[in-house]
Amino acid sequence: MTKRKNSQDTKTETPGRFSRRRLLATAGGAGAAGLAAGAATGAAASRRDDGDGTPGAGADVALTTLGGTAVPFHGRHQPGITTPVQARGHLAAFDLAPGAGRREAAELLRRWSALAAELMAGRGPGGEEDLAIARDAGPASLTVTFGFGRGFFDATGLTAARPLALDPLPEFSADRLDPERSEGHLWVQIGADDALVAFNALRALQRSAARDGTAAVRWQMSGFNRSPGATARPMTTRNLMGQVDGTNNPQPSEPDFERRIFVPGDGDPAWMRNGSYLVFRRIRMLLDDWEGRSLADQERIIGRRKADGAPLTGGGETTPVDLAATGADGRPVIAANAHVRVTAPESNGGAAMLRRPFSYHDGIRSDGAPDAGLLFLAWQADPLTGFVPVQRKLDRGDALSPFLRHEASGLFAVPGGAPEGGYVGQELLEG
Amino acid sequence: MTKRKNSQDTKTETPGRFSRRRLLATAGGAGAAGLAAGAATGAAASRRDDGDGTPGAGADVALTTLGGTAVPFHGRHQPGITTPVQARGHLAAFDLAPGAGRREAAELLRRWSALAAELMAGRGPGGEEDLAIARDAGPASLTVTFGFGRGFFDATGLTAARPLALDPLPEFSADRLDPERSEGHLWVQIGADDALVAFNALRALQRSAARDGTAAVRWQMSGFNRSPGATARPMTTRNLMGQVDGTNNPQPSEPDFERRIFVPGDGDPAWMRNGSYLVFRRIRMLLDDWEGRSLADQERIIGRRKADGAPLTGGGETTPVDLAATGADGRPVIAANAHVRVTAPESNGGAAMLRRPFSYHDGIRSDGAPDAGLLFLAWQADPLTGFVPVQRKLDRGDALSPFLRHEASGLFAVPGGAPEGGYVGQELLEG
Numbered sequence: 046m047t048k049r050k051n052s053q054d055t056k057t058e059t060p061g062r063f064s065r066r067r068l069l070a071t072a073g074g075a076g077a078a079g080l081a082a083g084a085a086t087g088a089a090a091s092r093r094d095d096g097d098g099t100p101g102a103g104a105d106v107a108l109t110t111l112g113g114t115a116v117p118f119h120g121r122h123q124p125g126i127t128t129p130v131q132a133r134g135h136l137a138a139f140d141l142a143p144g145a146g147r148r149e150a151a152e153l154l155r156r157w158s159a160l161a162a163e164l165m166a167g168r169g170p171g172g173e174e175d176l177a178i179a180r181d182a183g184p185a186s187l188t189v190t191f192g193f194g195r196g197f198f199d200a201t202g203l204t205a206a207r208p209l210a211l212d213p214l215p216e217f218s219a220d221r222l223d224p225e226r227s228e229g230h231l232w233v234q235i236g237a238d239d240a241l242v243a244f245n246a247l248r249a250l251q252r253s254a255a256r257d258g259t260a261a262v263r264w265q266m267s268g269f270n271r272s273p274g275a276t277a278r279p280m281t282t283r284n285l286m287g288q289v290d291g292t293n294n295p296q297p298s299e300p301d302f303e304r305r306i307f308v309p310g311d312g313d314p315a316w317m318r319n320g321s322y323l324v325f326r327r328i329r330m331l332l333d334d335w336e337g338r339s340l341a342d343q344e345r346i347i348g349r350r351k352a353d354g355a356p357l358t359g360g361g362e363t364t365p366v367d368l369a370a371t372g373a374d375g376r377p378v379i380a381a382n383a384h385v386r387v388t389a390p391e392s393n394g395g396a397a398m399l400r401r402p403f404s405y406h407d408g409i410r411s412d413g414a415p416d417a418g419l420l421f422l423a424w425q426a427d428p429l430t431g432f433v434p435v436q437r438k439l440d441r442g443d444a445l446s447p448f449l450r451h452e453a454s455g456l457f458a459v460p461g462g463a464p465e466g467g468y469v470g471q472e473l474l475e476g
Numbered sequence: 477m478t479k480r481k482n483s484q485d486t487k488t489e490t491p492g493r494f495s496r497r498r499l500l501a502t503a504g505g506a507g508a509a510g511l512a513a514g515a516a517t518g519a520a521a522s523r524r525d526d527g528d529g530t531p532g533a534g535a536d537v538a539l540t541t542l543g544g545t546a547v548p549f550h551g552r553h554q555p556g557i558t559t560p561v562q563a564r565g566h567l568a569a570f571d572l573a574p575g576a577g578r579r580e581a582a583e584l585l586r587r588w589s590a591l592a593a594e595l596m597a598g599r600g601p602g603g604e605e606d607l608a609i610a611r612d613a614g615p616a617s618l619t620v621t622f623g624f625g626r627g628f629f630d631a632t633g634l635t636a637a638r639p640l641a642l643d644p645l646p647e648f649s650a651d652r653l654d655p656e657r658s659e660g661h662l663w664v665q666i667g668a669d670d671a672l673v674a675f676n677a678l679r680a681l682q683r684s685a686a687r688d689g690t691a692a693v694r695w696q697m698s699g700f701n702r703s704p705g706a707t708a709r710p711m712t713t714r715n716l717m718g719q720v721d722g723t724n725n726p727q728p729s730e731p732d733f734e735r736r737i738f739v740p741g742d743g744d745p746a747w748m749r750n751g752s753y754l755v756f757r758r759i760r761m762l763l764d765d766w767e768g769r770s771l772a773d774q775e776r777i778i779g780r781r782k783a784d785g786a787p788l789t790g791g792g793e794t795t796p797v798d799l800a801a802t803g804a805d806g807r808p809v810i811a812a813n814a815h816v817r818v819t820a821p822e823s824n825g826g827a828a829m830l831r832r833p834f835s836y837h838d839g840i841r842s843d844g845a846p847d848a849g850l851l852f853l854a855w856q857a858d859p860l861t862g863f864v865p866v867q868r869k870l871d872r873g874d875a876l877s878p879f880l881r882h883e884a885s886g887l888f889a890v891p892g893g894a895p896e897g898g899y900v901g902q903e904l905l906e907g
Contacts, residue, residue: 110705111706112705112706112708174771177718177767178716178718181702181714182706182707183706183707238706239703239706241706241713241716248763262844267837269564270672271670272669272670272671274669276613276614283611336608404675407839408696409696415679
């Protein structure tokens with residue numbers, strides 16, 4: 046294991062037992078708009094130093110960069126949107142109990158926000174119970190993100206405050222949606238670079254929701270991405286079809302990034318300022334069919350080279366796709382129904398969404414096929430100019446669609462970040 | 477991301493795009509008896525150096541230690557037994573097709589062994605197809621381990637060669653076993669520190685099994701452990717109950733380790749020399765019940781402190797449990813039914829097994845409880861002196877058992893490692 050020296054508090058120690066067991070929680074990287082993975086701020090906090098010196102007696106050990114990286118909970122936007130994707134993720138939807146209304150929901154969001162802030166800093170607010178499985182590790186880039194589904198507003202008597210953007214998504218012809226694994230009153234996204242840290246947060250948030258019978262899990266799914274350190278490829282990941290994914294994502298450095306992804310400061314409704322709308326789709330991949338196709342077929346279907354994600358019209362991964370290019374036979378190099386053409390912003394009135402997915406793999410199905418694919422998560426200021434036009438186009442003629450099954454769906458309003466002392470959704474719930 | 481300089485070939489480069497894209501496969505740590513996580517040998521192999529210099533054009537990037545660590549496939553023992561547990565694991569059982577016999581099984585094991593050796597070195601023997609999802613990453617400590625179940629011997633006409641040690645495990649009163657997720661002709665264990673590398677290996681091995689209709693997946697499960705770098709705790713991990721797990725594991729440095737875990741060189745049958753027997757149990761944890769108990773209750777049930785795994789009789793995690801110690805009230809400090817007492821080798825005629833589990837979490841059950849627990853994997857030279865006496869004792873009075881459900885089970889004969897040019901099980905299948 047390696048350690049990064051980025052603070053005078055950080056000591057390089059021999060892996061193994063430590064003579065001074067000191068847990069170093071390094072506040073790192075991903076701030077409000079921070080996509081710079083692992084760009085530590087240099088602020089390090091020495092959490093505990095029991096110094097009893099008994100070999101092997103303590104659970105507190107020096108952390109490496111992976112474990113010690115903390116993402117701040119408070120800020121203009123919620124974490125987990127522009128934060129680099131983590132190795133492990135959980136999605137959970139909760140429904141309020143029949144007796145729970147606006148007051149109970151406000152109490153839950155206040156509890157949840159306090160809990161998320163503490164866990165993301167590597168602390169357990171309720172003591173042993175809240176930190177049980179995450180002990181020994183640091184926050185490991187834990188993020189917790191909260192959203193509200195369409196049903197939340199009726200359940201809490203806040204129907205008038207429901208954003209138009211939460212109107213149901215259109216039905217697409219290829220949808221095979223399971224309502225029991227779709228939508229929900231409340232939505233929670235958890236990400237961390239350590240699976241035990243992520244699971245611990247899920248359990249702690251679930252216990253908090255169950256307190257006083259406020260809310261119960263409606264559905265819950267888990268996913269993963271590449272481990273930090275497995276590759277030096279900086280931004281993009283691969284999906285389970287082996288394709289480089291996320292190349293064309295809007296970048297925070299682009300001038301219109303903020304207005305495309307986040308609801309503007311003068312946006313409507315006011316409580317959604319600096320928030321974003323999340324479209325979730327559980328997309329199963331028909332991997333047996335896909336892997337049965339030749340590499341050339343796969344690349345024609347996508348419009349990019351599988352090895353490096355470069356467009357078939359040449360260059361590298363980030364080279365713009367030349368949709369007008371024709372081959373020696375006079376036909377377009379990128380086929381009319383190639384996935385990269387159908388989803389191109391040029392083909393969709395400039396529509397853009399920030400895709401931040403996790404892959405999932407839930408064993409095998411009764412038909413022997415893998416139950417695996419993508420937990421597609423797309424962020425946008427307005428689904429009607431983000432996800433909807435692209436999905437409409439995909440529905441009408443995308444070469445990739447025959448290999449995909451949309452099995453679950455969700456649309457959630459994700460408010461802006463909470464300030465110190467506040468909680469997510471406060472303006473809605475106390476407005 | 478951090479990189480370790482352990483070879484003159486290794487260059488420290490700025491994370492991001494690389495002007496020279498060079499994939500560094502560092503042969504690391506875990507050899508035949510290697511439990512020294514990440515102890516690199518210093519042997520580095522420069523796999524590719526296309527040197528075309530096109531920014532972003534290539535998928536080959538410098539790897540960090542996590543990605544670049546390779547475990548050798550060939551050796552006295554199979555990998556994945558004494559190899560440090562990885563962050564991600566898959567278990568899969570395959571059944572031979574009705575028409576497939578000894579010849580087809582031998583061909584499959586030959587294919588599988590060649591494939592495993594290549595994948596573990598970070599290579600794709602079948603080209604693009606076999607490396608698709610693992611591209612960009614190194615081997616990431618990938619291990620592949622093969623075993624034979626009781627049913628394999630009848631199916632291949634090798635009934636006479638079946639070891640007595642594969643006789644069915646006794647039924648335990650608390651068993652709630654699902655036969656469809658238990659046993660199987662062939663068993664494969666995959667571990668890697670990157671989820672995409674692990675999934676890629678699973679798919680490649682599955683495609684190889686399906687070739688010519690040789691074998692099909694019977695059941696498949698996935699699990700996880702702490703990510704390297706999330707903690708500096710060297711050996712032990714935590715299970716989803718939050719308990720430190722694996723403290724009392726036999727250590728390779730102990731004089732009787734080899735004879736307890738591996739079939740001796742003059743052992744019976746001869747084809748199992750240097751092999752080991754694997755007991756698998758899918759153990760669901762009743763987490764809602766467990767988390768509802770106080771910390772003091774939990775510690776009494778286990779007999780160890782939750783925070784650091786130290787026995788209630790004092791000291792640190794590795795301090796021996798003092799089973800004879802009594803408190804001020806004259807009663808034993810470690811309760812008669814405490815898990816640590818019931819499972820202690822002293823209580824079981826010195827029985828010892830090497831436990832190398834993965835945690836699992838497959839979402840929520842229809843009753844709202846988490847489908848989560850332990851993929852218990854225990855290695856021993858003889859199940860009759862390893863797992864069986866301990867489980868018998870647990871069955872008769874273990875304070876932890878009410879919080880556990882054994883839902884699936886498997887017993888597999890795992891032969892010794894294959895030599896270069898050979899394959900796992902060759903002596904059985906060609907003997």
